[in-house]
Amino acid sequence: GHLGCVNAVAWNSKGTMLISGSDDTRINIWSYSGRKLLHSIDTGHTANIFCTKFIPETSDELVASGAGDAEVRLFNLSRLSGSGSSDNSIIAPSALYQCHARRVKKLAVENGNPNVVWSASEDGTLRQHDFREGTSCPPAGSSHQECRNILLDLRSGSKRSLGDPPKQVLSLKSCDISSTRPHLLLVGGSDAFARLYDRRMLPPLSSCRKRMSPPPCVNYFCPMHLSDRGHPSLHLTHVTFSPDGHEVLLSYSGEHAYLMNVNHAGMNEMQYTSGDVSKMMTYSPIVNGIELQSCVSNVFPNGFPIKKNIAAKLDKCRKLIKYAKKSLDNGIPYYGIEACNEVLNGYSHIIGSALKHECLCTRAALLIKRDWKNDAHMAIRDCYAARKIDNSSYKALFYMSEALSQLGRHEDALDFAVASHSLAPLKSEVAERVENVKKDIALAEAEKNSKANDGASRSDIRGGRILSLSDILYRPEANGDVPQDGSRSDRDDSDYDEELELDFETSISGDEAQDLDSNILHGSLNVRIHRRGDSRDNAGASGPSDSPSSSSQSSRTCYLPEPAVDMKQRFIGHCNIGTDIKQANFLGQRGEYVASGSDDGRWFIWEKRTGRLIKILNGDGSVVNCIQCHPFDFVVATSGIDSTIKIWTPSAPVPSSVADGSAGPETCDVLAAIESNQQKLSRSRNSILLHVSSLTVRPGGQEGWI
Structure with missing residues (x-):
């Protein structure tokens, strides 16, 4: 039709x-x-x-x-x-x-x-x-x-x-x-x-x-x-x-x-x-103003002991977590994450805090390994929840450090790695994590200095040369959303990639909101690059371009x-x-x-x-x-x-x-x-x-x- x-x-x-x-x-x-x-x-x-x-x-x-x-x-x-x-x-x-x-x-x-x-x-x-x-x-x-x-x-x-x-x-x-x-x-x-x-x-x-x-x-x-x-x-x-x-x-x-x-x-x-986002990613022995618990137990959240009529369901949960850990080892994290989801979403009302803590840490590890878009953020959520259950376990701190490294937040990653090492000083993987984060920080600092020196030797557009798109994307001034300590290679795969506003112009006249023809035209393209924060006209297409009243502007100063x-x-x-x-x-x-x-x-x-x-x-x-x-x-x-x-x-x-x-x-x-x-x-x-x-x-x- x-x-x-x-x-x-x-x-x-x-x-x-x-x-x-x-x-x-x-x-x-x-x-x-x-x-x-x-x-x-x-x-x-x-x-x-x-x-x-x-x-x-x-x-x-x-x-x-x-x-x-x-x-x-x-x-x-x-x-x-x-x-x-x-x-x-x-x-x-x-x-x-x-x-x-x-x-x-x-x-x-x-x-x-x-x-x-x-x-x-x-x-x-x-x-x-x-x-x-x-x-x-x-x-x-x-x-x-x-x-x-x-x-x-x-x-x-x-x-x-x-x-x-x-x-x-x-x-x-x-x-x-x-x-x-x-x-x-x-x-x-x-x-x-x-x-x-x-x-x-x-x-x-x-x-x-x-x-x-x-x-x-x-x-x-x-x-x-x-x-x-x-x-x-x-x-x-x-x-x-x-x-x-x-x-x-x-x-x-x-x-x-x-x-x-x-x-x-x-x-x-x-x-x-x-302020809650930065709080979640910053190490503190206290979460939400509450000192963390030192131990967990296999009882219901309401304190009653486990009853026999749910033993089968708890056994199923343990098997699912075991399967998830196996998925972590064999390199197929997707199905392990699904198993953890079933435990946490379907049986959270019956599993004890110990089993919940174990499942949260396992899912965090799987998310970090899968590394799909925003998986690192989901892992941080799990680690944060696991820390509120038990602060005597090093795993939540360890995986939190790994997730933060994926996001290029190396300084925060180091804080969690050091805290994890203090709880498990004999774990070789924890000590290795601390050293790896220190290397990441050193590499990021070296790259930052290198780009700063390289940028100082280049002429800016005010000096008569038009910057290329690559120059602008990789110029040393870091965007406020990108961690300063993250290397470019780290940030390329992170969820904090710097983005630019691109305005496209053609020689065709007409309202930009209208499709005059369904055929695609190939031709020259003028590109204007705007960094976030650059001054530009943001007025709507209808009505005058004046901003709201001065009273509303003054109210924004104390927003x-x-x-x-x-x-x-x-x-x-x-x-x-x-x-x-x-x-x-x-x-x-x-x-x-x-x-x-x-x-x-x-x-x-x-x-x-x-x-x-x-x-x-x-x-x-x-x-x-x-x-x-x-x-x-x-x-x-x-x-x-x-x-x-x-x-x-x-x-x-x-x-x-x-x-x-x-x-x-x-x-x-x-x-x-x-x-x-x-x-x-x-x-x-x-x-x-x-x-x-x-x-x-x-x-x-x-x-x-x-």
Whole structure:
């Protein structure tokens, strides 16, 4: 039915119809029971459609679309000529909103509300369109009329890190409204933080003519290890509530998918502050202000002795840990990590502290050995938890030192190595670890001095020579996010790689938000390099470029960082780099499973509670972007770069790489596929250079991103 990439799919509330939007600028309406195309609407959009929705409580007659032309359009299907027409149905929009200045990436609707649709745009605003108040908006910049429909003005809302005040434009990529508590609004965009707002507490709707300070949110959501990175490329591509509204799921570009708890009553055991990250990575005999325990015992957490009726489960846990240790020795850490996950996620309520400590240390060692993206950070979490259980064991300190070395934090690694050696002075591997870290520090210092001397002998751009991209990437002034004591070779593989903002220009005129042609143009490319912290114009495309009022500026000088909610589960295996609309969603009416699309043409299903990978399915010739679960049936709709939509059922005879934890027909390729995805996520600086040298630019200044 479509002639281009299918960027959006959505079910109606009854699950009887499916709506899709595509690069061909058409909306298609499909019958679920008949598996056939009902209507194909020429929307009139002049750029790719990124989002489509049925408007609730309208007998599925009203549908909305948002696109790369910055427009939101509303269509009344009852105005279609004839019935059952599927060929090039032409219908004028019943409402046309043109007040956004950049691409509209996501629409949201409220259950039971037939009058309003919300749109999230890369211009940094989330707008509320009420059909009762008007069916059109003046174009951005019109002088004769103001459009007062901005619910969230985040044109000064992006944060570099949790401890920094919001300053730059937060280009919104996704939004969602809770189905159980519709006053709660979740948004995500061009930084690492998803934000939860209570619509009842937001200020009145405003216009784009005056940029407002970002309103306070109920919660920030961000995995702790991503909260202080400040990388310009780190951003969210999709955010969503769980069916019961108690959890949120975040999907990151260049990262994994993460599950978090919604903070209901203002208190959350998963909350952290901007200072907690460094505390976790800095050695101290005291954790969270509490002196560590000196010993552990094989009793329940409540102090009662082990009962016979759980002896079998505990025996299973011991066997799983034994298997994990064997995996550590034979060089296949993936399955050992899965075994530890089963123990810690499935039996944490019955295992004693001794067994838990052993499992945490074993998993940390396995994560360090596997060394996929952010595995070192996950190992640090395990070591930190193990230290709170027992400070008389050297293992947690030892593995903490190894993880910190992987991140290039050699000085901190040495502190933990020395502490480990003091507890186990006769362990040869511990003494060797101390010496290795000392060598790492010496090498890092030598390289730092060498680069400093080399940099002093070179002429800067002020001396008349234009710096190459390689010069800028490897110049001696270290980025604030990169440890000063880490060597370049160490940092190349670490998660603290320095990143740059690259602006691409072509000689083609036109709005950068529009795809004028799907053909790729090859030609000259002008590259501007911006270090983080360089002064640059961060004004939004709509409204004046003046910053918020002076009173808000003065308040930022005494900015008090808000806490954020940390992850409780990570879902790993897929790859999310190539497109900006990739979804991760809950599956099932109770949301017991999580699924995500991937750049390798597959889609992945995990068990939500444990994070265990359940299935890998081939869903597209190139990339799977969209995953939408049927509201009632055991059915999932997926779409991507292909021009087709695929409907999946549990009984479908489709090969799966993983089936209920057992080996499937493609088992031999499971690890190879996952490892390939992780390598793509962990590209080094050399990959960045190769990527820049081989870029092809689409008309309008885009370089292939959706």
